[in-house]
Amino acid sequence: MESESESERAGPTREDGPQPVRARGGETEGGAQPVRDGGGETEGGPQPGQNGGGQTEDDLQAGQNNRGQTEDDPQPGRGDDGRTRDSAQPVRGRGGGTEDNSRPVRGGGEAEGVLRVVLADDHPVVRTGLAALLESVRDGTPRVSVVGVASGGREAVRAAVTLRPHVVVMDIRMPDMNGIEATREIGRVAPAVAVLMLTMVEEDDSVFAAMRAGARGYVLKGAGQDEIVRAIRAVAAGEAIFGPGVARRVLGQLSRPLPQPDPCPALTPRERDVLTLIAAGTPNATVAARLGLSPKTVSNHMSAVLAKLGVADRTEAVAWARDAGLGPAVDP
Structure with missing residues (x-):
């Protein structure tokens, strides 16, 4: 009976019930805390929803990170530096001008119209x-x-x-x-x-x-x-x-009427003059006098004309010239 009385006077031991865990400053971190292991973490795991930094995930803003920025509901396109990235800002070139303000192109183009x-x-x-x-x-x-x-x-x-x-x-x-x-x-x-x-x-x-x-x-x-x-x-x-x-x-x-093609481009200008006068019925002596030539030179020109036209004699040459319009027309 004496031993029981001493035990009751000594009061309950720590093993009889969970005691509040005290921090170094002497303040309790909360009642009915689970037993902590040597690393300061509870053996039963962290508090429900509590992260390693001591913050509860339920109490945080939805998806908010350690810097106070939300991850599930971020500002549109805002990165770690606080600048928006997906707000469709025009891309600027080296000169500071935007690259997406292109104009309709035609040869370096201007606006239509x-x-x-x-x-x-x-x-x-x-x-x-x-x-x-x-x-x-x-x-x-x-x-x-x-x-x-x-x-x-x-x-x-x-x-x-x-x-x-x-x-x-x-x-x-x-x-x-x-x-x-x-x-x-x-x-x-x-x-x-x-x-x-x-x-x-x-x-x-x-x-x-x-x-x-x-x-x-x-x-x-x-x-x-x-x-x-x-x-x-x-x-x-x-x-x-x-x-x-x-x-x-x-x-x-x-x-204007179209110029007629030359019927015989092989003839020289002097040969053409001789043939035109011959086709008009002009005798050789008169042809020579008009053109300032000797009769022998006129005969030489006529020989060349017959060869170039491919005709046999003077009569055929005259007929060819008149057909070509070089002499006076002859009534049929």
Whole structure:
């Protein structure tokens, strides 16, 4: 009985029931804690939902990491540095400009509805004035935009290749390469580029040389603003256009009868003269006097004519010449 009394006075031992575990500061970490092992972790495992840092996962924001950022519900595209990554920001190039703000491309392209034009003229005043005139036009479509200038034919060819305009407005008289040669070269290296001649030269030879070189239009520099703009739009659309004065020349040339082909290109000019007079019934002596030749030379020319025409005698030569239109027509 005495031993029992001593035991009761000593009070309950630690093994009789779980005691609150005290921290080094003497504060309890909580009642009814499980027994901890030597590493400070409970043998029964961590507290439900508690991570190694002492935080409960249930108490944290859903998916929140140790820096207070949520993992399941992050800010759109936000990384560890706090910057958004998937907010579709345009990619910027080396120069700081965005790479995804591309424009419709046509030869280095501008917006749809704009005609890209290069001006080729060796006079700076003409280039500047014409550029200002074209850029000032706001009526009608497509709008004309001057994207480059050239002071010579070679520069015009380079601009046609590098700038890829719709139209090159070309003068004829320029240094290093004239406008006709430059037009021919553009047709070879940049066939999609239309050329409009705008020049003071109005001779027929220059007009037709430009057309043969591939120019789609020919307008004189005295033309008004509306006429020049209309011509640029026309050649860009694949049409052929001429200023009023040039058009009259072209129509006049087309209305002329076509030259007859030479029936015997083997004849020399002197042999042709002899044959024409013989076909007209002119005697050899008269032929010699008219042409300032000796009768013997006339006979030699006639022998050559018979051989080249493949006829046997003078009578057949006269008939051939009249059929070819070299002598007077003979009534049947």
